[in-house]
Amino acid sequence: MEQTGGWEQETLINELHQGYELTKQLKHHIGPLTSPESCEFLVHKIISTYDRALSILKFGDSAGEFQQVAGTFEPPQPLTGGSPMSEASDQCHKDAYKKRKTSPRWTEQVRVCSGKGTGDDGFTWRKYGQKDILGANFPRAYYRCTHRHVQGCLATKQVQKSDADPSIVEITYRGRHTCIQSPALASSGKEFAKQKKCHLLEENQRIPLFNFGTGFKTEDMGIMEETFPSFSFPSSPSKTQNVETISFPEPLKEKNLLGSEFLSVFEFPIDNFGFGENLQHSESDLSEIISAPTSVTNSPTGNLDFFSLDQVDFDPNFQFDASEFFS
DNA sequence: CGGATTTGACCGTA
DNA sequence: TACGGTCAAATCCG
Numbered sequence: 001m002e003q004t005g006g007w008e009q010e011t012l013i014n015e016l017h018q019g020y021e022l023t024k025q026l027k028h029h030i031g032p033l034t035s036p037e038s039c040e041f042l043v044h045k046i047i048s049t050y051d052r053a054l055s056i057l058k059f060g061d062s063a064g065e066f067q068q069v070a071g072t073f074e075p076p077q078p079l080t081g082g083s084p085m086s087e088a089s090d091q092c093h094k095d096a097y098k099k100r101k102t103s104p105r106w107t108e109q110v111r112v113c114s115g116k117g118t119g120d121d122g123f124t125w126r127k128y129g130q131k132d133i134l135g136a137n138f139p140r141a142y143y144r145c146t147h148r149h150v151q152g153c154l155a156t157k158q159v160q161k162s163d164a165d166p167s168i169v170e171i172t173y174r175g176r177h178t179c180i181q182s183p184a185l186a187s188s189g190k191e192f193a194k195q196k197k198c199h200l201l202e203e204n205q206r207i208p209l210f211n212f213g214t215g216f217k218t219e220d221m222g223i224m225e226e227t228f229p230s231f232s233f234p235s236s237p238s239k240t241q242n243v244e245t246i247s248f249p250e251p252l253k254e255k256n257l258l259g260s261e262f263l264s265v266f267e268f269p270i271d272n273f274g275f276g277e278n279l280q281h282s283e284s285d286l287s288e289i290i291s292a293p294t295s296v297t298n299s300p301t302g303n304l305d306f307f308s309l310d311q312v313d314f315d316p317n318f319q320f321d322a323s324e325f326f327s
Numbered sequence: 328c329g330g331a332t333t334t335g336a337c338c339g340t341a
Numbered sequence: 342t343a344c345g346g347t348c349a350a351a352t353c354c355g
Contacts, residue, residue, distance in 0.1 A: 128349095
Protein backbone atom coordinates (compact mmCIF):
# COMPACT_ATOMS: atom_id res chain seq x y z
CA MET A 1 0.00 0.00 0.00
CA GLU A 2 2.66 2.39 0.96
CA GLN A 3 4.67 2.71 -2.11
CA THR A 4 7.58 4.59 -3.36
CA GLY A 5 5.36 6.63 -5.53
CA GLY A 6 6.77 5.24 -8.72
CA TRP A 7 3.70 3.40 -9.66
CA GLU A 8 1.30 6.23 -9.17
CA GLN A 9 3.63 8.63 -10.82
CA GLU A 10 3.70 6.47 -13.85
CA THR A 11 -0.01 6.05 -13.69
CA LEU A 12 -0.46 9.74 -13.34
CA ILE A 13 1.71 10.41 -16.32
CA ASN A 14 -0.14 7.87 -18.30
CA GLU A 15 -3.47 9.26 -17.29
CA LEU A 16 -2.44 12.68 -18.35
CA HIS A 17 -1.02 11.33 -21.51
CA GLN A 18 -4.21 9.54 -22.25
CA GLY A 19 -6.09 12.71 -21.61
CA TYR A 20 -3.83 14.34 -24.09
CA GLU A 21 -4.48 11.69 -26.68
CA LEU A 22 -8.18 11.74 -26.07
CA THR A 23 -8.30 15.45 -26.36
CA LYS A 24 -6.48 15.29 -29.63
CA GLN A 25 -8.96 12.75 -30.83
CA LEU A 26 -11.82 14.87 -29.74
CA LYS A 27 -10.35 17.72 -31.64
CA HIS A 28 -10.25 15.60 -34.75
CA HIS A 29 -13.73 14.38 -34.21
CA ILE A 30 -15.32 17.70 -33.74
CA GLY A 31 -16.91 18.37 -37.03
CA PRO A 32 -20.01 17.97 -39.08
CA LEU A 33 -19.49 14.26 -39.53
CA THR A 34 -18.93 13.58 -35.93
CA SER A 35 -21.44 11.61 -34.01
CA PRO A 36 -22.54 13.24 -30.81
CA GLU A 37 -22.12 9.92 -29.08
CA SER A 38 -18.48 9.74 -29.98
CA CYS A 39 -17.82 13.25 -28.79
CA GLU A 40 -19.73 12.72 -25.65
CA PHE A 41 -17.92 9.53 -24.97
CA LEU A 42 -14.59 11.17 -25.52
CA VAL A 43 -15.51 13.99 -23.24
CA HIS A 44 -16.48 11.59 -20.50
CA LYS A 45 -13.36 9.66 -21.01
CA ILE A 46 -11.24 12.73 -20.81
CA ILE A 47 -12.98 13.84 -17.69
CA SER A 48 -12.47 10.46 -16.16
CA THR A 49 -8.86 10.47 -17.06
CA TYR A 50 -8.24 13.76 -15.39
CA ASP A 51 -10.43 12.71 -12.57
CA ARG A 52 -8.22 9.78 -11.88
CA ALA A 53 -5.14 11.83 -12.26
CA LEU A 54 -6.47 14.30 -9.76
CA SER A 55 -7.42 11.52 -7.46
CA ILE A 56 -3.95 10.16 -7.61
CA LEU A 57 -2.60 13.55 -6.75
CA LYS A 58 -5.11 13.93 -4.04
CA PHE A 59 -4.80 10.59 -2.35
CA GLY A 60 -1.41 9.51 -3.39
CA ASP A 61 -1.19 5.81 -3.88
CA SER A 62 -3.03 2.95 -2.32
CA ALA A 63 -4.85 2.48 -5.48
CA GLY A 64 -5.08 -1.13 -4.62
CA GLU A 65 -7.23 -0.24 -1.72
CA PHE A 66 -9.38 2.21 -3.44
CA GLN A 67 -12.94 1.71 -3.99
CA GLN A 68 -13.99 3.49 -6.99
CA VAL A 69 -17.25 5.26 -7.12
CA ALA A 70 -18.70 6.96 -10.08
CA GLY A 71 -15.46 6.70 -11.86
CA THR A 72 -13.53 8.39 -9.20
CA PHE A 73 -11.45 7.16 -6.42
CA GLU A 74 -12.35 7.30 -2.85
CA PRO A 75 -10.06 6.67 0.00
CA PRO A 76 -9.97 3.18 1.31
CA GLN A 77 -13.02 2.04 3.11
CA PRO A 78 -14.19 -1.16 4.57
CA LEU A 79 -15.95 -3.22 2.03
CA THR A 80 -18.74 -4.32 4.24
CA GLY A 81 -20.83 -2.77 6.87
CA GLY A 82 -21.54 0.89 6.76
CA SER A 83 -20.15 1.21 3.31
CA PRO A 84 -21.50 3.98 1.20
CA MET A 85 -23.36 1.56 -0.90
CA SER A 86 -25.69 0.60 1.84
CA GLU A 87 -26.90 4.14 1.90
CA ALA A 88 -26.89 4.81 -1.74
CA SER A 89 -30.42 3.62 -2.32
CA ASP A 90 -31.29 2.48 -5.77
CA GLN A 91 -28.44 3.80 -7.71
CA CYS A 92 -26.14 2.40 -5.23
CA HIS A 93 -23.07 1.34 -6.89
CA LYS A 94 -19.76 0.48 -5.64
CA ASP A 95 -16.62 -1.06 -6.85
CA ALA A 96 -14.49 -3.14 -4.68
CA TYR A 97 -11.05 -4.22 -5.50
CA LYS A 98 -9.88 -7.41 -4.09
CA LYS A 99 -6.41 -8.61 -4.15
CA ARG A 100 -5.66 -11.93 -5.62
CA LYS A 101 -2.40 -13.61 -5.68
CA THR A 102 -2.59 -15.52 -8.87
CA SER A 103 -5.74 -14.34 -10.48
CA PRO A 104 -6.26 -10.67 -10.06
CA ARG A 105 -9.68 -9.55 -10.85
CA TRP A 106 -11.95 -6.72 -10.24
CA THR A 107 -15.18 -7.07 -8.42
CA GLU A 108 -18.11 -4.81 -8.56
CA GLN A 109 -21.19 -4.98 -6.48
CA VAL A 110 -24.36 -3.94 -8.14
CA ARG A 111 -27.72 -3.65 -6.60
CA VAL A 112 -30.30 -5.28 -8.72
CA CYS A 113 -33.44 -3.31 -9.05
CA SER A 114 -35.01 -5.25 -11.81
CA GLY A 115 -34.26 -8.70 -12.93
CA LYS A 116 -31.45 -7.83 -15.20
CA GLY A 117 -28.85 -6.24 -13.15
CA THR A 118 -26.37 -8.93 -13.74
CA GLY A 119 -24.60 -7.79 -16.69
CA ASP A 120 -25.75 -5.20 -19.07
CA ASP A 121 -22.47 -3.45 -18.80
CA GLY A 122 -22.20 -2.60 -22.42
CA PHE A 123 -20.65 -5.82 -23.48
CA THR A 124 -22.33 -8.89 -24.71
CA TRP A 125 -21.68 -11.97 -22.66
CA ARG A 126 -22.33 -15.60 -23.10
CA LYS A 127 -22.90 -17.82 -20.16
CA TYR A 128 -20.74 -20.89 -20.14
CA GLY A 129 -21.19 -22.34 -16.74
CA GLN A 130 -22.68 -22.17 -13.33
CA LYS A 131 -21.45 -23.59 -10.09
CA ASP A 132 -22.61 -23.89 -6.59
CA ILE A 133 -19.98 -22.33 -4.45
CA LEU A 134 -19.14 -23.73 -1.11
CA GLY A 135 -20.54 -21.60 1.62
CA ALA A 136 -22.47 -19.42 -0.72
CA ASN A 137 -26.19 -19.34 -0.80
CA PHE A 138 -26.37 -18.65 -4.47
CA PRO A 139 -24.67 -20.25 -7.41
CA ARG A 140 -22.03 -18.45 -9.36
CA ALA A 141 -22.57 -17.92 -13.04
CA TYR A 142 -19.69 -17.74 -15.48
CA TYR A 143 -19.79 -15.59 -18.53
CA ARG A 144 -17.37 -14.99 -21.32
CA CYS A 145 -17.40 -12.42 -24.02
CA THR A 146 -19.65 -13.34 -26.88
CA HIS A 147 -16.87 -12.45 -29.26
CA ARG A 148 -14.39 -14.79 -27.72
CA HIS A 149 -14.00 -16.86 -30.81
CA VAL A 150 -14.67 -14.24 -33.42
CA GLN A 151 -12.25 -11.73 -32.04
CA GLY A 152 -10.38 -13.72 -29.53
CA CYS A 153 -11.72 -11.64 -26.71
CA LEU A 154 -10.76 -13.29 -23.46
CA ALA A 155 -12.81 -11.24 -21.10
CA THR A 156 -14.85 -13.20 -18.64
CA LYS A 157 -16.95 -12.35 -15.69
CA GLN A 158 -18.54 -14.11 -12.80
CA VAL A 159 -21.85 -13.14 -11.41
CA GLN A 160 -23.00 -14.16 -8.00
CA LYS A 161 -25.68 -12.92 -5.72
CA SER A 162 -24.53 -11.61 -2.45
CA ASP A 163 -25.26 -13.80 0.48
CA ALA A 164 -25.84 -10.87 2.70
CA ASP A 165 -28.16 -9.08 0.37
CA PRO A 166 -29.72 -10.97 -2.53
CA SER A 167 -30.54 -7.69 -4.13
CA ILE A 168 -26.86 -7.21 -4.70
CA VAL A 169 -24.86 -9.13 -7.19
CA GLU A 170 -21.14 -9.32 -7.23
CA ILE A 171 -19.73 -9.15 -10.67
CA THR A 172 -16.16 -10.16 -10.98
CA TYR A 173 -14.44 -9.27 -14.19
CA ARG A 174 -11.42 -11.09 -15.41
CA GLY A 175 -9.41 -10.31 -18.43
CA ARG A 176 -10.05 -7.44 -20.67
CA HIS A 177 -12.06 -7.06 -23.76
CA THR A 178 -10.14 -7.23 -26.95
CA CYS A 179 -13.27 -7.11 -28.98
CA ILE A 180 -14.71 -3.98 -30.41
CA GLN A 181 -17.90 -2.86 -28.84
CA SER A 182 -18.66 0.72 -29.42
CA PRO A 183 -20.37 2.90 -26.86
CA ALA A 184 -23.11 3.79 -29.21
CA LEU A 185 -23.79 0.16 -29.63
CA ALA A 186 -23.42 -0.61 -26.04
CA SER A 187 -25.42 2.25 -24.77
CA SER A 188 -28.24 1.30 -26.96
CA GLY A 189 -28.51 -1.90 -25.12
CA LYS A 190 -28.68 -5.43 -26.20
CA GLU A 191 -30.83 -4.86 -29.19
CA PHE A 192 -28.22 -2.75 -30.69
CA ALA A 193 -25.61 -5.16 -29.61
CA LYS A 194 -27.39 -7.89 -31.47
CA GLN A 195 -27.49 -5.92 -34.63
CA LYS A 196 -23.93 -5.01 -34.17
CA LYS A 197 -22.74 -8.54 -33.99
CA CYS A 198 -23.16 -9.03 -37.68
CA HIS A 199 -21.15 -5.97 -38.41
CA LEU A 200 -18.59 -6.20 -35.76
CA LEU A 201 -15.64 -6.63 -37.99
CA GLU A 202 -16.90 -4.04 -40.34
CA GLU A 203 -17.14 -1.65 -37.50
CA ASN A 204 -13.68 -2.52 -36.59
CA GLN A 205 -12.38 -1.59 -39.95
CA ARG A 206 -14.59 1.32 -40.51
CA ILE A 207 -14.16 3.24 -37.34
CA PRO A 208 -11.07 2.15 -35.57
CA LEU A 209 -11.08 5.39 -33.74
CA PHE A 210 -10.96 4.22 -30.25
CA ASN A 211 -11.90 1.39 -28.14
CA PHE A 212 -14.95 2.05 -26.18
CA GLY A 213 -13.86 -0.14 -23.44
CA THR A 214 -11.43 1.77 -21.46
CA GLY A 215 -10.34 1.82 -18.04
CA PHE A 216 -7.75 1.42 -15.56
CA LYS A 217 -6.41 -1.46 -13.74
CA THR A 218 -3.32 -2.49 -12.03
CA GLU A 219 -2.72 -6.09 -12.40
CA ASP A 220 0.61 -6.19 -10.75
CA MET A 221 -0.98 -5.33 -7.50
CA GLY A 222 -3.46 -8.06 -7.84
CA ILE A 223 -6.28 -5.72 -8.31
CA MET A 224 -8.05 -4.04 -11.04
CA GLU A 225 -9.41 -0.66 -11.07
CA GLU A 226 -11.55 1.08 -13.41
CA THR A 227 -14.67 2.69 -14.27
CA PHE A 228 -15.70 5.72 -15.98
CA PRO A 229 -18.68 7.87 -15.60
CA SER A 230 -19.16 6.36 -18.87
CA PHE A 231 -20.40 7.23 -22.26
CA SER A 232 -23.85 6.24 -21.34
CA PHE A 233 -24.46 9.21 -19.22
CA PRO A 234 -27.84 10.33 -20.28
CA SER A 235 -27.25 13.94 -19.83
CA SER A 236 -24.82 15.82 -17.76
CA PRO A 237 -21.36 14.48 -17.52
CA SER A 238 -19.70 14.20 -14.22
CA LYS A 239 -18.15 17.46 -13.45
CA THR A 240 -14.93 16.20 -12.10
CA GLN A 241 -15.59 17.73 -8.82
CA ASN A 242 -16.00 16.28 -5.56
CA VAL A 243 -15.37 12.67 -5.71
CA GLU A 244 -16.96 12.14 -2.37
CA THR A 245 -20.37 13.32 -3.30
CA ILE A 246 -20.87 11.94 -6.69
CA SER A 247 -23.74 9.59 -7.11
CA PHE A 248 -24.65 7.57 -10.08
CA PRO A 249 -27.50 8.33 -12.35
CA GLU A 250 -29.64 5.30 -12.58
CA PRO A 251 -28.54 4.18 -16.00
CA LEU A 252 -24.95 4.40 -15.12
CA LYS A 253 -24.86 1.61 -12.74
CA GLU A 254 -25.23 -0.87 -15.52
CA LYS A 255 -22.95 0.84 -17.90
CA ASN A 256 -20.04 1.88 -15.93
CA LEU A 257 -18.18 -1.30 -16.35
CA LEU A 258 -17.69 -0.90 -19.95
CA GLY A 259 -14.07 -0.50 -19.80
CA SER A 260 -13.32 -2.55 -16.84
CA GLU A 261 -10.97 -4.76 -18.65
CA PHE A 262 -8.75 -2.31 -20.29
CA LEU A 263 -5.44 -1.14 -19.29
CA SER A 264 -5.78 2.44 -20.13
CA VAL A 265 -2.37 3.15 -18.88
CA PHE A 266 -1.00 1.69 -22.02
CA GLU A 267 -3.90 1.47 -24.29
CA PHE A 268 -4.59 4.43 -26.34
CA PRO A 269 -7.62 5.09 -28.34
CA ILE A 270 -6.87 4.05 -31.82
CA ASP A 271 -5.67 0.63 -31.12
CA ASN A 272 -6.00 -0.08 -27.54
CA PHE A 273 -7.65 -3.39 -27.86
CA GLY A 274 -4.63 -5.46 -28.42
CA PHE A 275 -3.54 -6.66 -25.07
CA GLY A 276 -5.87 -9.49 -24.63
CA GLU A 277 -3.12 -11.98 -24.69
CA ASN A 278 -1.18 -10.02 -22.23
CA LEU A 279 -3.48 -11.00 -19.57
CA GLN A 280 -2.63 -14.59 -20.07
CA HIS A 281 0.96 -13.86 -19.50
CA SER A 282 0.90 -11.21 -16.95
CA GLU A 283 -2.15 -11.37 -14.86
CA SER A 284 -0.03 -10.86 -11.87
CA ASP A 285 2.82 -9.01 -13.34
CA LEU A 286 2.19 -5.75 -15.02
CA SER A 287 5.83 -5.38 -15.66
CA GLU A 288 5.59 -7.96 -18.34
CA ILE A 289 3.15 -5.83 -20.15
CA ILE A 290 5.43 -2.94 -19.79
CA SER A 291 8.52 -4.71 -20.84
CA ALA A 292 7.12 -6.60 -23.73
CA PRO A 293 4.01 -4.88 -24.87
CA THR A 294 4.22 -5.82 -28.49
CA SER A 295 5.44 -9.31 -28.20
CA VAL A 296 2.16 -10.72 -27.23
CA THR A 297 -0.23 -8.86 -29.40
CA ASN A 298 -1.15 -11.81 -31.44
CA SER A 299 -4.76 -11.07 -31.81
CA PRO A 300 -6.61 -13.66 -33.80
CA THR A 301 -8.23 -10.95 -35.77
CA GLY A 302 -4.89 -10.19 -37.18
CA ASN A 303 -5.81 -6.82 -38.50
CA LEU A 304 -5.50 -4.75 -35.46
CA ASP A 305 -2.92 -2.15 -35.13
CA PHE A 306 -1.49 -2.23 -31.75
CA PHE A 307 -0.18 0.54 -29.80
CA SER A 308 3.44 0.31 -29.28
CA LEU A 309 4.92 1.68 -26.17
CA ASP A 310 7.86 2.62 -28.23
CA GLN A 311 5.73 5.28 -29.67
CA VAL A 312 5.08 6.77 -26.38
CA ASP A 313 7.55 8.88 -24.71
CA PHE A 314 6.58 8.88 -21.12
CA ASP A 315 8.47 11.94 -20.36
CA PRO A 316 8.58 12.46 -16.64
CA ASN A 317 8.58 16.12 -17.31
CA PHE A 318 5.61 15.84 -19.48
CA GLN A 319 4.08 19.22 -19.90
CA PHE A 320 0.43 19.50 -20.21
CA ASP A 321 -1.05 22.49 -21.88
CA ALA A 322 -4.58 22.00 -22.93
CA SER A 323 -4.65 25.11 -24.98
CA GLU A 324 -2.42 23.69 -27.63
CA PHE A 325 -4.68 20.79 -28.24
CA PHE A 326 -7.47 22.92 -29.45
CA SER A 327 -5.44 25.32 -31.43
C1' DC B 328 -31.92 -23.03 -37.77
C1' DG B 329 -28.48 -20.54 -35.37
C1' DG B 330 -27.20 -18.76 -31.19
C1' DA B 331 -27.71 -18.81 -26.15
C1' DT B 332 -28.35 -21.37 -21.93
C1' DT B 333 -28.19 -25.38 -18.96
C1' DT B 334 -25.81 -28.79 -16.60
C1' DG B 335 -22.99 -32.76 -15.63
C1' DA B 336 -18.28 -34.05 -16.53
C1' DC B 337 -13.68 -32.94 -16.59
C1' DC B 338 -9.42 -30.57 -15.25
C1' DG B 339 -6.01 -27.87 -12.60
C1' DT B 340 -4.61 -26.31 -8.32
C1' DA B 341 -3.93 -25.92 -3.48
C1' DT C 342 -9.15 -34.80 -2.40
C1' DA C 343 -12.08 -30.87 -2.47
C1' DC C 344 -13.11 -26.94 -4.82
C1' DG C 345 -13.36 -23.49 -8.44
C1' DG C 346 -13.32 -22.91 -13.26
C1' DT C 347 -14.12 -24.59 -17.96
C1' DC C 348 -15.83 -27.71 -21.47
C1' DA C 349 -19.23 -29.50 -24.31
C1' DA C 350 -23.43 -32.06 -25.34
C1' DA C 351 -28.18 -31.41 -24.74
C1' DT C 352 -31.69 -28.31 -24.65
C1' DC C 353 -34.06 -24.01 -25.16
C1' DC C 354 -35.52 -19.99 -27.56
C1' DG C 355 -36.39 -16.40 -30.94
